[in-house]
Amino acid sequence: xxxxxxxxxxxxxxxxxxxxxxxxxxxxxxxxxxxxxxxxxxxxxxxxxxxxxxxxxxxxxxxxxxxxxxxxxxxxxxxxxxxxxxxxxxxxxxxxxxxxxxxxxxxxxxxxxxxxxxxxxxxxxxxxxxxxxxxxxxxxxxxxxxxxxxxxxxxxxxxxxxxxxxxxxxxxxxxxxxxxxxxxxxxxxxxxxxxxxxxxxxxxxxxxxxxxxxxxxxxxxxxxxxxxxxxxxxxxxxxxxxxxxxxxxxxxxxxxxxxxxxxxxxxxxxxxxxxxxxxxxxxxxxxxxxxxxxxxxxxxxxxxxxxxxxxxxxxxxxxxxxxxxxxxxxxxxxxxxxxxxxxxxxxxxxxxxxxxxxxxxxxxxxxxxxxxxxxxxxxxxxxxxxxxxxxxxxxxxxxxxxxxxxxxxxxxxxxxxxxxxxxxxxxxxxxxxxxxxxx
Numbered sequence: 468x469x470x471x472x473x474x475x476x477x478x479x480x481x482x483x484x485x486x487x488x489x490x491x492x493x494x495x496x497x498x499x500x501x502x503x504x505x506x507x508x509x510x511x512x513x514x515x516x517x518x519x520x521x522x523x524x525x526x527x528x529x530x531x532x533x534x535x536x537x538x539x540x541x542x543x544x545x546x547x548x549x550x551x552x553x554x555x556x557x558x559x560x561x562x563x564x565x566x567x568x569x570x571x572x573x574x575x576x577x578x579x580x581x582x583x584x585x586x587x588x589x590x591x592x593x594x595x596x597x598x599x600x601x602x603x604x605x606x607x608x609x610x611x612x613x614x615x616x617x618x619x620x621x622x623x624x625x626x627x628x629x630x631x632x633x634x635x636x637x638x639x640x641x642x643x644x645x646x647x648x649x650x651x652x653x654x655x656x657x658x659x660x661x662x663x664x665x666x667x668x669x670x671x672x673x674x675x676x677x678x679x680x681x682x683x684x685x686x687x688x689x690x691x692x693x694x695x696x697x698x699x700x701x702x703x704x705x706x707x708x709x710x711x712x713x714x715x716x717x718x719x720x721x722x723x724x725x726x727x728x729x730x731x732x733x734x735x736x737x738x739x740x741x742x743x744x745x746x747x748x749x750x751x752x753x754x755x756x757x758x759x760x761x762x763x764x765x766x767x768x769x770x771x772x773x774x775x776x777x778x779x780x781x782x783x784x785x786x787x788x789x790x791x792x793x794x795x796x797x798x799x800x801x802x803x804x805x806x807x808x809x810x811x812x813x814x815x816x817x818x819x820x821x822x823x824x825x826x827x828x829x830x831x832x833x834x835x836x837x838x839x840x841x842x843x844x845x846x847x848x849x850x851x852x853x854x855x856x857x858x859x860x861x862x863x864x865x866x867x868x869x870x871x872x873x874x875x876x877x878x879x880x881x882x883x884x885x886x887x888x889x890x891x892x893x894x895x896x897x898x899x900x901x902x903x904x905x906x
Contacts, residue, residue, distance in 0.1 A: 518772075518773060518774060518775055519756075519758065519759045519762060519763070521775050522758060522762075522775055522778070522780065523756060523758055523759070525775070527758050527775075527780050528757055528758040530780040530781045531758060531761065531780050531781065531783055531784065533781045534780075534781040534782055534783060534784040534785065535784045537782075537784060537785050539595065539785045539788075540784055540785050540788035541788070543591065544571045544590060544591040544594060544615070545557060545571065547591070547594045547595075548571070548573060548594065548603075551598040551604060552598075553573045553603075553604065553607055554573060554574055555571065555572070555573060556571070556572040556573075556574060557569060557570070557571060557572075557624075558570045558571075558572055558614075558659065558663070560655050560656055560659045561629065561655070562619070562651040562652055562654075562655040563651050563654075563655065564647065564651050565628055565629035565630060565631075566619040566627070566628050566651070566652070567625070567627030567628060567629070568616070568617055568618075568619060568625045568627075568652060568655065568656060569617050569622065569624040569625045570590070570614055570615060570616050570617065570656055570659070570660075571590050571591075571614070571615040571617075572612070572613065572614050572615070573603055573604075573606075573607040573612075573613040574612060575606075575607055575610050575611050575612040575613060576610060576612070577609070577610035577611045577612055578611060578612065578666065578669075578670060578696070578903075579611070579612040579613075579614060579660050579661070579664045579666055579669045579670070580606050580611045580612065580613050580614065580669065580670045580671075580672065580903070581614045581616060581656065581657060581660055581669045581670070581671050581672070582602060582603060582606075582613065582614065582615050582616065582671075582672045582673075582677075583616045583618075583653065583671070583672070583673040583674070583677030583680065583681070584615075584616070584617070584618070584621065584674060584675075584676070584677055584792075584886075585673075585674040585675025585676045585677050585702070585886070586645075586675055586676040586770070586794060586798060586799075586802075587766050587767050587770065587790065587791040587792055587794060588621070588674070588675075588767070588790055588791070588792050588886070589617050589618075589621040589622040589625070589789070589790075589792035590615035590616060590617045590621075590622065591622065591789050592786075592789055592790050592792070592886055592887075593615055593886060595782070595785045595786050595788075595789055595790075595887070596779075596782065596886065596887050596888075596891065597782065599892070600889075600891055600892045600896075602672065602886075602891075602896055602899070603615060605892060605896050605900070606900075609900060609903075611670075611903070612664055614656075614660050614669075616652070616653070616656045616677075618645075618648045618652055618676070618680070619643060619647070619648065619652055620633065620640075620641060620643070620737070620793045620794065620795060621792040621793055621794070622792055622793070626640075626793070628640060637736050637737065638736055641736040641737045641795040641796070641797070642736070642795070642797065643795055643797060643798075644795065644797040644798050644800070644801035644814050645676050645679050645680045645683065645798050645801060645802075646683055646801065646813060646814055648676070648680040648683075648798075649679070649680035649681065649682070649683025649684040649687065650683060650684065650687055650688065652680070653680055653681065653684045653691075654684060654688055654691060657669060657671075657691065657694055658694075661694060667693075667694070668693070668694050668695060668696040669694065669695060669696065670695075670696050670697050670698075670699075670903055670906070671695050671697070671698040671699070671840075672698075672699045672701065672899065673698065673699070673700055673701065674701040674702060674885050674886055675701070675702050675704055675853060675854070675882065675885075676704065676798070677701075678700040678701070678702070678703040678704055678705075679704045679705060681698060681700070682705050682811070682833065682835060682838060683833060685837065685838040685839075685840055686833040686834045686835055686837045686838055687833065687834075689837040689838075689839070691840075692837075692838065692839045692840040693840075695840035695841075696840075696841070696906050697840070697841045697842075697843065697870070697902060697903065697905075697906035698840050698841065698842045698843070699842075699843045699845065699899050699902060700842060700843065700844050700845060701845045701885040701886075701895065702845070702846065702847075702851055702853060702854040702882055702885050703844050703845075703846065703854060703859055703862055704802075704853060704854050704858075705805075705811040705833075705835065705858070705862045705865075706805065706809065706810070706811055706858040706861045706862055707802060707805035707806045707853075707855070707858055708805070708806055708807075708808075708809040708855075708857075708858065709855030709856070709857040709858045710806060710852065710853055710854070710855045710858065711772075711852045711853075711855060712770055712771060712772065712852040712853055714769050714770050715770055715799075715802065715803065715806065715853070716806065719803040719806040719807055735796050736795060736796055736797075737793060737794065737795050737796060738766070738793070738794050738795070738796055738799060761783070761787070762783075765786075765787055765790065765791060766791040767790050767791050767883055768883070770852075770853070771852050771853050771881065771882035771883050772850075772852040772881050772882065773881055773883060773884075774850060774879035774880065774881045774884065775879075776877065776878065776879040776880070777877065777879070777880060777881070777884040777887075777888035777889050777890060777891070778884075778887075778888075778889070779887070779889045782887070786887060797814065800814075801814050804830075810832050811832060811833050811835060811862075811865075812830045812831060812832045812833060813825065813830040813831055813832075813833065814830060815829070815830045816830075835862070835865040835866060836865065836867060838866055838867070838868075839867060839868055840868065841868050841870045841906055842866055842868060842869050842870065843869070843870055843871035843872075843873065843902055844859060844862070844863055844869060844871065844872050844873070845871075845873050845875065845885070845895060845898070846859045846872075846873070846874055846875070847874060847875045847877075847880045847881070848874055849878075850878070850879050850880050850881045851880070851881055851882045852881065852882055853882045854882065870902070870906070871898075871902060873898060875894050875895065876894065877890065877894055880894070
């Protein structure tokens, strides 16, 4: 059955490409040339199916429907903050390469804390877990001055540009990966926060891509290490050759020159969650059961997986109303490249373009030895599909100033639980607060 699932998925992928005018199909170029290759990928999908089946058996659909009337589904970030008793501000910043970004702030008299979301998320996702568990609220109640960043393209109000339109200039606007987020977005937002607060350093919390972009920033622009008093990496990602996400593995061959063909010849520049591929994956992998369809239709869970141990099913309608956020295909392809190469390196544009940009046919590695800011690594040895334990260990060895290496003490804790888990306050955020008091 698993082989059938994955085989049909690959056929579906080919249909998506053929329907887009790319008649060569995906399979001959992808490296997935044997049934054995397909079977290796198929092994992981039943884990997702098993979790959904357990939810169904435990009245998951009934729990989901209990949350369908939650008005938080319809509230934006500032409305959520006001509803739960916090002042809220909106701030705007323009990057060096002319992207216009939006940040949210819960003002406080204490030290500034900058929080950065992960892939397929935006700043509002830190808030949707609720008033007593959301990290921004917890930090604000401790007196911190809380700032939430939005990466370019992630939310509707962070899709501005001085010259380009995200809708009309698709190829040019969406021509970025998490390299540009780390190289331009983070420095612009951090400098703005420091100027507004009259401080010299911020405390930084990043999840997933929010950690990747941080490592890019501090290796490519090492002067920013001095502007970080401590960085807490929730599910840290730099190396990815041991990640377990089957969907990401499925697209991993589409990196480098092939990825550039997909973007520039076919015209796939941004990932639209409502597309034929997602519909195929939802129907083939998860079936047509209502709850399974609801969960599998969300890209966050298809990419990252989930565990029922920390899933608040009643809160899923609120989560689904705000996630997934927008991303460029180039972000996904850059991660795919990391899986293939086993390195933490700049984007592979293909040999000719690489020569122009890097003076080398291959993309250079990021200099992680330049990351000198204190870094705490929060991880889960088993269960996190995106941040593989061996990859986190490799990252730890490369960093010169790891001040905490903490495994979440809960079986089945997964990638999205660092933001949406039922017990995230007890399992994760209390330790963050302890580190903040020390640094």
